[in-house]
Amino acid sequence: MFELSETPGDGQMSKAPGDNAFLSVRDLKVHFSTSDGIVKATDGLTFELERGKTLGIVGESGSGKSVSSSAIMGLHRGTNAILGGEILLEGVDLLKVSDEEMRKRRGREVAMIFQDPLSAMHPYYTVGNQIMEAYQVHNDVTKREARKRAIEMLDRVGIPQPDRRVDDYPHQFSGGMRQRAMIAMGLINNPSLLIADEPTTALDVTVQAQILDLLQDLQRDFDAAVIIITHDLGVVAEMADDVLVMYAGRAVEYGPCKEILTHPQMPYTWGLLSSVPDLTASTEAKLLPIRGNPPSLLNPLPGCAFEPRCDHVAKVGGDLCRTTLPDLTPATSGGNHTKRCHIKNADEVYEAEILPEIAPDLVED
Amino acid sequence: MFGYIVRRLMTAFLVVVLVSMVTFTLFFKGPSDPASALCEETGGRCTAAELNSIREQMGLNDGLVVNYSRFVKGLFVDREMYYQGEQMCEAPCFGISYGSRQPVTPQFVEKWPATVSLAVGAVLLYVIIGMTLGSLAARFRGSFFDRAVVGVATVITAVPYYVLALVAWIVLVLQLSIFPETGYHPFTDSPVLWASGLLLPWVVLAFAYAPANMRYMRGYMVESLGEDYIRTARAKGMSQQGVVFKHGLRAAIVPMTTIVGLEFAVLLAGTVFTEFLFEIDGIGWWSINSLGNPIDFPVLNITGTAAAVLIVLGNLIVDLLYAVLDPRVRLA
Known part of the structure; x- marks a missing residue:
């Protein structure tokens, strides 16, 4: 069913020794040249992902989540974006393959589902037509076969009466059904990597859970690697094996999901956790937003990008936060957990100051 | 849908009646006797x-x-x-012409084919040119081609139509004789004469109308190419041509239909200056000739009523086409 054995086309083999990761992104840079200067939307992003695993990329708007995933899809080709680094998919650098080769991989090996399924589907073509198109682009089949396959996929993603709904237009679908149809479109060619860009943001909460369940089911069936982009830590907690927290185009914390959610060591991650509403808290409890605004990517600060918004600068001696960009270093808890922060005893600060605020009942244990 | 059409036809009828009443009153109370x-x-x-x-x-x-x-x-x-x-x-x-002393209805029937021939040819020509150039300019937005097309279009738009038509006629017919003599010959008499007599008017009208249509088309295409569904189409692995000329074009054509449909209705109602300059015996020329002393009211009445009917019907047809082209516009 899968095209695992497929030999890469004209893509260059640049496999590093000992690197067997299914997807390996190394030092990815996506810069945009504008009249005001170079915008570093993504700068030096590195992560790995295995088949069957899910990576959650978290961060606020403009942190470079979507830009990075578009780079994996090759969607920046033909724009003024300047790309650097490597995106190795089964050893093939997607940044180096030809446009035509990338086009052939798009939708077949790497598929993407988008945030708002209403605007992401063409309003003048039927849902079936658009799903069939995704199949026909990569498979030399008749219209009838493609239609049959589209109905199969609609059935698989849980659309009732798929043989009739296949002829509906997107506006005749509900929001949840549209997202299901988008998923059907994304998975119709059995891609080995699926990127879901905020797949549940435009949906109401009950439908969100259904869509996440569906994604997990399908991931199991198809053994696909999934990147889920979100700013919803609930989604991350449910879906992700690994979490990558992005801020101002860089990874600021990266590691196993459970580790990141229970022992975060970067003040920005603390901020994200603090701003999640707690249903069990009293109605008087205030949400704690992260103060300030996201930084300009045009003139990045020399030091830590989060420094102007960080409440913990005083814990680092001198001007270090303002002058020096911290490296992504292993966290004190070890493992594969890395963080980009100067604070030495971040785990202690978290236990002492942050945890009591966001989950007081956990502290007493 | 049927009920909607009936309702629309009734309003259309009311508009035409009102126009005819106003025309009649203006003439009757006016100074021309x-x-x-x-x-x-x-x-x-x-x-x-x-x-x-x-x-x-x-x-x-x-x-x-x-x-x-x-x-x-x-x-x-x-x-x-x-x-x-x-x-x-x-x-x-519609009365008897004060000029020709003949009933105007048969004359209208006789003259209208010339106007229709002129309008149909011109619309076909400028729609093809305008939409092709416009979508290509949008596809290669920012390129030299895009700038050149938009620049030339701006210059043409800045030239008044009567200057454009007059210069074209003087240079291309009188001086260089590149184009054949203009005039209207019924298609049924001789298709060759029909086409050769209308060739320059078609070209001139197309030249005048294409730039604006190119600009509209370019704008709608740029807009549609920025939509999320274009990104989806690219993410499916469609070729750039497929993305632009299937998904992009399909969305841009809908608003273009409105513009072209209404322009076509106006052209069918008579192009006064074009018919006059190129000696095409259509209803535009006819109505401008009726403005003597006394004003040939029956002629103005029938051409005016025809224009009202055409524009009202044009509007209706455009709206109905919209429902066909845009599945979201479903009428109850």
Whole structure:
């Protein structure tokens, strides 16, 4: 069913020794040249992902989540974006393959589902037509076969009466059904990597859970690697094996999901956790937003990008936060957990100051 | 859907009736008096008694309402009219031309094909040119090609139409003889003559209309190419051509239909200057010639009513096309 054995086309083999990761992104840079200067939307992003695993990329708007995933899809080709680094998919650098080769991989090996399924589907073509198109682009089949396959996929993603709904237009679908149809479109060619860009943001909460369940089911069936982009830590907690927290185009914390959610060591991650509403808290409890605004990517600060918004600068001696960009270093808890922060005893600060605020009942244990 | 069309047709009918009433009133209350012109022409000296007898015979003394109801009745029943003697005016009667002294309806039927030929050819030509250039300019937005097309279009738009048409005629027909003599020959007589006589007017009209349509098309394409569904189409692995000329074009064509449909209705109602300059005996030229002394009201009446009908119907057809082209516009 899968095209695992497929030999890469004209893509260059640049496999590093000992690197067997299914997807390996190394030092990815996506810069945009504008009249005001170079915008570093993504700068030096590195992560790995295995088949069957899910990576959650978290961060606020403009942190470079979507830009990075578009780079994996090759969607920046033909724009003024300047790309650097490597995106190795089964050893093939997607940044180096030809446009035509990338086009052939798009939708077949790497598929993407988008945030708002209403605007992401063409309003003048039927849902079936658009799903069939995704199949026909990569498979030399008749219209009838493609239609049959589209109905199969609609059935698989849980659309009732798929043989009739296949002829509906997107506006005749509900929001949840549209997202299901988008998923059907994304998975119709059995891609080995699926990127879901905020797949549940435009949906109401009950439908969100259904869509996440569906994604997990399908991931199991198809053994696909999934990147889920979100700013919803609930989604991350449910879906992700690994979490990558992005801020101002860089990874600021990266590691196993459970580790990141229970022992975060970067003040920005603390901020994200603090701003999640707690249903069990009293109605008087205030949400704690992260103060300030996201930084300009045009003139990045020399030091830590989060420094102007960080409440913990005083814990680092001198001007270090303002002058020096911290490296992504292993966290004190070890493992594969890395963080980009100067604070030495971040785990202690978290236990002492942050945890009591966001989950007081956990502290007493 | 059926009920909607019926409702729309009823409003369309009301609009046409209103237009005809206003036209009739303006003429009847206006300064132009066909009776006095006729009176002076016949007798040399026109006495008050003679004038009054002519007015009486033409029915002009009977007031606006009576005259309008006679006109309406004449649309359905043959009617006797007086203009230098009795004449039979067959239904639908729009009156007898003060100039040619003939009923205007048969003349309209005779002249309209020229206008239709002119309009159809011009629309086909400029829609093809405008939409092709516009979508290509959007596809290669920011390129030299895009800038060149937009620049040339701006220059052409800045030239007044009568200058453009006049210069084209003087240079291309009179001086260089690149284009054949213009004029209208019925298609059924000789398709070759028909086409050669209309060739330059088509080209000139297309030249005048294409730039604006190119700009509209480019704008709508740029807009549609920025939509999320274009990114989805690319993410599916569609080729760039497929993305632009299937998904992008499909969305841009819908608003273009409105513009072209209404332009077409206006062209069908007569292109005054084009017909006049290129000696095409259509209804545009006919109506401009009717503005003498006295104003040839029956001619103006029929061409004006035709224009109203065409524009109202054009609007209706455009709206119905919208429902066909845009599945979201489903009418109950």
